[in-house]
Amino acid sequence: MLPAKRRARIIELLRTEHAASLRDMAEALDSSLSTVRRDVEYLCETGLLQRTHGGALLEPTALKTLEPTPEIASAIASAEKQAIGRRAAAMIQPGQTVIFDSGTTTAAAAVSARERNVPFTAVTNDLTIGSVLSGNAAIHTTVTGGYVRPGSATLLGAGAMQTLTRLRADIAFIGTHALTQEALSDTSIELAEIKSTILRAADRVVLLADSGKFFSTSFCTFGRLVDVHLIITDNKLPPEHAAAIRALGIPLEIVESAPVGLRGVA
Amino acid sequence: MLPAKRRARIIELLRTEHAASLRDMAEALDSSLSTVRRDVEYLCETGLLQRTHGGALLEPTALKTLEPTPEIASAIASAEKQAIGRRAAAMIQPGQTVIFDSGTTTAAAAVSARERNVPFTAVTNDLTIGSVLSGNAAIHTTVTGGYVRPGSATLLGAGAMQTLTRLRADIAFIGTHALTQEALSDTSIELAEIKSTILRAADRVVLLADSGKFFSTSFCTFGRLVDVHLIITDNKLPPEHAAAIRALGIPLEIVESAPVGLRGVA
DNA sequence: AAGATGTTCCAAAAAATTCCAAAAAGAATC
């Protein structure tokens, strides 16, 4: 079984059981105790699980959020996204207003931001991110309204636009489905509308994109790359791509994605 | 059994029993006196329990405020709420518009509604419920905007009100923190505002309340009991309470909750 | 004073941690 799948199944298991011992999990997944232990440890670091002696509980916020797809859990759990998210969260200054665009990479940023314990105001159009941020009392979280597309946690439509158009933020963390030297693009018109509104609402636009997003295009363009003030990506980006971006005069920050399994405690 | 789970069960036990001796607890949980003693000691330190000679009581504030300490949160998704939710979800007709108030019982209704696969339009001010409902493509889900109170999934404030005041729904599933023969009440003014708006927006108001909510009061009143068209509760409601409600002419439906399997104390 | 309850220890059991070698997966080479 794939590690990612195993982890997703752990989440799934916890969602129905609410709590489980490592021994039960190991048996249910038909793998060894050591492996399950490592998986649980990993999921704890991403903030999805809470460890207890002998087992684990689903983190209360995750209990709420993770309903739609276990895949989201494993998506956030990617080491690259975590590293990008951590770097992004480090930029937040006390008292600032920050927009979190919908997406898994921005969700990883939200997870890190929650752990930092810095007081700030957050605005998001993502149910997952809203839940994550509400876990820290120092963060004043606002969620845009809107309708939810089945299978996603993204808020779309007039309700979402209404909130975002009336807003001025210090930073916007934005995700994208694809980007080239010219443009940012995503998969639907509604998504593009929201994202371009976010771009206009923030003084400083920070694009969070893992290296897989570079130099591909998607259906709908929502902004120009030169309008982005900083790009954060992971160290799997080929040097020639990095050079191409930097040649445009756009600051590009490359974060080291930690070797997966271990990490002291941080 | 997991230590965390054992502690959650102690709370659960105290919640229904109001007080219990260490010996009874030990027997109910099938563990030794020493262990239970240590658990109770731990829960006392966290301020959830109050020790007495030979036993323990639930701290009065904890009883009312329902603070979802991580360990306890898992115990809350009780069989009663699921049964109530199932019954509520069965009422939804294809094509209707349904408001889901924020709360754990209404969330249980959302879970059942998602499984039913009936096409309808849902509106909610709860991030959890939004996530749950978005899992079924037949359901058109709208989430109100608003800010999120830390530690909860509830959307509050002007953003939420805006959506709800402009709405007409066929059914509203509403939760409450407490209810008497006269009034429904909850813990904060903002919550009360939202709930009373929901009451006005729906043709048919269905109150989902587990038996523990009856005949107690909370800080803020948000509506009269006679304005409710149907109450769904569980079979632990004392008959005299049920009679008192029915005497007001309010339909009261009592659902059977599956036996949990942890009753060991008279 | 007597019975029950609380304390303070201790040894057994369960779980966590740390390590290591085998297996699997990827990358690079021919």
Add this chain to the structure above:
DNA sequence: GATTCTTTTTGGAATTTTTTGGAACATCTT
């Protein structure tokens, strides 16, 4: 495409830590 080599993942053993149940003794309640 097969092959080596490297890296990652996995399962397990030895060791340390935590938890558990109980025994001996102190203390409270009646």
